[in-house]
Amino acid sequence: MQRMIAERLQDALLPFQHTLREHALAIDSDPRSISRVLDSGVPFHQFAGLPREFASDPLRVDGEALYLTSCEERVIATEILATGDASMVVGAPGASMSGVLIDALGSNRQRERFYSRVAERPIWTFFGLTEPNRGSDAASLETLVDGDGSGEGRLIGHKKFVGNAARAEIGVVFARFRPGPLGIGAVLVETDRRGFEATPLKTLGFRGVQLSEIQLDAVPVVGADLLGEHLTPSRRGILGAVQVFNALRPVVGALGLGIASAGLDYVRRERRSLRQDEAATMENFDARLQTVRALVRRAAALVDNGQADGAMSSAAKVLSVELASAVTQQMPRLVGGAIRWEHPYLDKLRRDVGALELMEGTSLIQRQNVATGYLQRGLGAARVAK
Structure with missing residues (x-):
């Protein structure tokens, strides 16, 4: 089911991913320039997670309406769009976190x-x-x-x-x-x-x-x-905030996947050939990307099934941030040159990763959630996060 949704969303959202990437540096320089993206035809209202009764023009894939209201749909769409610009995904108009509450x-x-x-x-x-x-x-x-x-x-x-x-x-x-x-x-x-x-x-x-x-x-x-x-x-009260955080941590994980994917894509465009050690590094990152993606989507499925207690979502979030951080740390070595001057997009990715660490709780808090889940319920998610 996830694979089918992911493939369909990939085809539908890929053009908008490219548009966000084209405007990423301009928005990073001046957030007010978001009007350029709004005027570029990106249908943010279709990504806003509007409930069916309020969505007069939903995203349509192969003729079928997708409202992106489930956590699984959100994480898939978020990763695709965040590969263009993660900050624009969070900074776009729409219901956002308030809608979940x-x-x-x-x-x-x-x-x-x-x-x-x-x-x-x-x-x-x-x-x-x-x-x-x-x-x-x-x-x-x-x-x-x-x-x-x-x-x-x-x-x-x-x-x-x-x-x-x-x-x-x-x-x-x-x-x-x-x-x-x-x-x-x-x-x-x-x-x-x-x-x-x-x-x-x-x-x-x-x-x-x-x-x-x-x-x-x-x-x-x-x-x-x-x-x-x-x-x-x-x-x-507090329970409402906890519900929002549990539901959105997989989405933050998807943002981390997007940043990691964006960095790997950029390296491949800039480096047509890699040394053996560099190729091994890229293969390792690709394998980690697949593993963490599976965890993020599993956490999203638990949210949709009403089984999320926070541990799996926390594991997904902390591992995705670690992956994005590792990828962006290695980019200067893989691309070469003065990254801040010659590759401003990679510099932006590196700066953006820091924000993910603070969103929906730091990695220390996430590890505490995983440990609590393991001690209380013996969750397999806790073992994954070691």
């Missing part, structure tokens, strides 16, 4: 409010969890809703390293409503509300994502903004 926690009205806006035209969304003093530790959030605990009040706090926030129109913000672990929740917020201010940050890599800093100065929120208002507090 809306699907998990949102009411019918909230889904309509969010997806109808995303489907209307290309807009950006944001996922506001990380804080400058607390990182992504949801249990220790300092951002709060100053109110009576019902969801209504004023949103006060500071978020940082939030993708696309400076250009987004709508997104979600995690905040504390009351003390204790059950006092955490997420609210759906439009960025034109009074007191909401987002500014882009300067970053070394993944510039197409336009990481941003958000200041929340008494932003008004109402009960209808609280995601999971129809759920118990235990299911709509």
